[in-house]
Amino acid sequence: MxxxxxxxxxxxxxxxxxxxxxxxxxxxxxxxxxxxxxxxxxxxxxxxxxxxxxxxxxxxxxxxxxxxxxxxxxxxGASPIRLEAMSLWCGLYLNELLVRVLSHQDVHEDIFSLYENTLLSLAQDRSYRDSKNTFLQQVILRLFEQQLLEKMGYALPLTQAFNTHHPIQPNQYYRYISHQGFLAVDHSESESPNVFQGKYLSAIACHQYHSIEVLRAAKKLMRLALAPLLGDRPLKSREVFL
Incomplete structure (x- = not known):
């Protein structure tokens, strides 16, 4: 045996x-x-x-x-981590995301710690249970996604444009190109789905999710960054809430 x-x-x-x-x-x-x-x-x-x-x-x-x-x-091993209402959906999203992006027996002790700490943060978030006010939950998810990418070796190059090698400027616009980074573009392209204003990229780089505008930009950026890892099949939990 x-x-x-x-x-x-x-x-x-x-x-x-x-x-x-x-x-x-x-x-x-x-x-x-x-x-x-x-x-x-x-x-x-x-x-x-x-x-x-x-x-x-x-x-x-x-x-x-x-x-x-x-x-x-x-x-x-320890007391269950109790997630309720919208925090429960957030936890299910984390689980589905990890199933999709982690290979079998690919060891990531730092991601395990990140996952456990994120669940605990969601469990402590008792003042944002209803669907009308999910700001803090969204911040927790964006931080998880950003750090997950970093720990898997796909950190976003949020400090400079790859075509100019100049630091990201607050009022400049940048197009995100997968596996390359950010390309400085003209203001006329600001409404394109993969274009971001520099001040939001700088805030994301510093984990400063202090406004709805930064959070909205981060959500859009994380979806673009995770797309190559997820493939064409959408996440079911994301369709429900995220």
């Missing part, structure tokens, strides 16, 4: 049924990255089935090294 792995801190990102009583579970683990594991018979136990929910810090172990290792330990 294959030996069991050491216990590993993990969160459930996604599950799907496997036969009558089992689940295929996408985990984000602290030291092994994203893993898909088979949880045999987990639906037979109500107590264990409850642990197949997202946003619960878990300790898991598994056996097997093939295409589908089997979970043999799953237990609560």
């Amino acid at each position: 294959n030996p069991s792995s050491p216990l590993e801190k993990a969160f459930v990102l996604h599950t799907r049924p496997y036969r009558e009583t089992s689940l295929l579970m996408d985990f984000f683990t602290q030291h092994k990255g994203r893993m898909t594991l088979l949880a045999k018979g987990i639906k037979r136990s109500k107590q264990l089935a409850l642990l197949a929910q997202p946003f619960i810090p878990l300790m898991i172990a598994w056996r097997g090294k093939g295409e589908l290792p089997v979970v043999n330990t799953i237990e609560v």
Whole structure:
């Protein structure tokens, strides 16, 4: 019999049924990255089935090294992170995003910490639960997206234009070109969907999401920057709220 792995801190990102009583579970683990594991018979136990929910810090172990290792330990590692209303949708967006952009067993301990801290920030955001006031939630998401890109090696070059090598200027307009950066353009192109005013790029570079205008520019920019990683299939959670 294959030996069991050491216990590993993990969160459930996604599950799907496997036969009558089992689940295929996408985990984000602290030291092994994203893993898909088979949880045999987990639906037979109500107590264990409850642990197949997202946003619960878990300790898991598994056996097997093939295409589908089997979970043999799953237990609560800490108190569940309680997300409600719009914060819940934000958390589901984070999970779907990670499933789409992280390769299996590509280790990113810093992204794991970023993810956990972002969930905690969403849980603490108790004054922005209703859909009419989601400013802080949107700030949390934009910061996550920006730092996710940085930690994956796709940091946005927000300090200078690649065609002039001059620093970004507040009143200049810049076209974002994927994998290249920002191209200085004429003011007449300011309404193009991938053109941004320099003052907003500078604010995003400093994580200064202090206004609706900066937040709107950041949302547009992060969608453009993440598009090559996501491909043509849209994110379902983004269609609902984001």
